[in-house]
Amino acid sequence: MDWLPGAASSYAAELDTIFWVILAVTGIVLVGVQVTLVYFLVKYRGREGRRASYVEGSTKAEVIWTVIPAVLIVGIAVASQRVWSQVKNPDRFPADALELNVEARQFAWSITYPGPDGELGTEDDFTRYNEMRVPVNRPVVFNMTSADVVHSFFVPAFRIKQDAVPGLNTRAWFEATEVGEYELACAELCGVAHGLMKGKVVVLPQDEFEGWLAGLGE
Ligand SMILES: [Cu+2]
Known part of the structure; x- marks a missing residue:
């Protein structure tokens, strides 16, 4: 099955690789987040006798969910920089x-x-x-x-x-x-x-x- 139109230029294959890598990374995150969401919805659903508790937040969790996306985004940017500058930088035409x-x-x-x-x-x-x-x-x-x-x-x-x-x-x-x-x-x-x-x-x-x-x- 062809997901992308047939590639017919010198830089098409490399750009496609970047596309697939980003799709894989964001796809894994998407599925992970949705599965966790549904799991928590079920696990913490309202039940007879269960009292709601006030959660003030977790510095540890916040650091983790900030650092991981930051590392991923910078990683993708660095990894794709060479191809993009070859395609878009007029000094390198x-x-x-x-x-x-x-x-x-x-x-x-x-x-x-x-x-x-x-x-x-x-x-x-x-x-x-x-x-x-x-x-x-x-x-x-x-x-x-x-x-x-x-x-x-x-x-x-x-x-x-x-x-x-x-x-x-x-x-x-x-x-x-x-x-x-x-x-x-x-x-x-x-x-x-x-x-x-x-x-x-x-x-x-x-x-x-x-x-x-x-x-x-x-
Ligand atoms: Cu037009």
């Missing part, structure tokens, strides 16, 4: 990446490609809507902004979700590891047609992508 511009608006994605010269901001740049084409096994860095309200670039298969904010240039990256078509959705409620703000990411073999780029997207 891959150097040899293909660079694209992405602009979100109500209710579409526009993607600007560098054209045959491989450089953005030149004459041969071209823009396409709601379909991002990228080469397989090559990092793609994109500069993202929004023309109106906050949107969010979400490709579940790549485990990437990044807000697009008006007035900000946000950089994000991914490296697709499998040729195919993947859903691109807006993950920030952005207006009446938010639910229709869908696109796709098409991952092509390297040479096919190069040919398409050289042909100005024809």
Whole structure:
């Protein structure tokens, strides 16, 4: 049984591991708390002749239930720091990446490609809507902004979700590891047609992508 959408980016597997570890830790705590709650409900239920007693609290118990979650949270943060900084820290983005511009608006994605010269901001740049084409096994860095309200670039298969904010240039990256078509959705409620703000990411073999780029997207 597949619990998560098929992973198709270079960092997806590591993020999934973090997800499962956190789910396991919080799942154990959830079950433990609920079982204890039900046990106490039964054990201390009202009975003939039993008097309620006033409990002032227990410093020992309070220290335990503060320290254990604190250690768990700090532990999770430390353990996942390396992956998150690799995914989110612009200083650590891959150097040899293909660079694209992405602009979100109500209710579409526009993607600007560098054209045959491989450089953005030149004459041969071209823009396409709601379909991002990228080469397989090559990092793609994109500069993202929004023309109106906050949107969010979400490709579940790549485990990437990044807000697009008006007035900000946000950089994000991914490296697709499998040729195919993947859903691109807006993950920030952005207006009446938010639910229709869908696109796709098409991952092509390297040479096919190069040919398409050289042909100005024809
Ligand atoms: Cu949106």
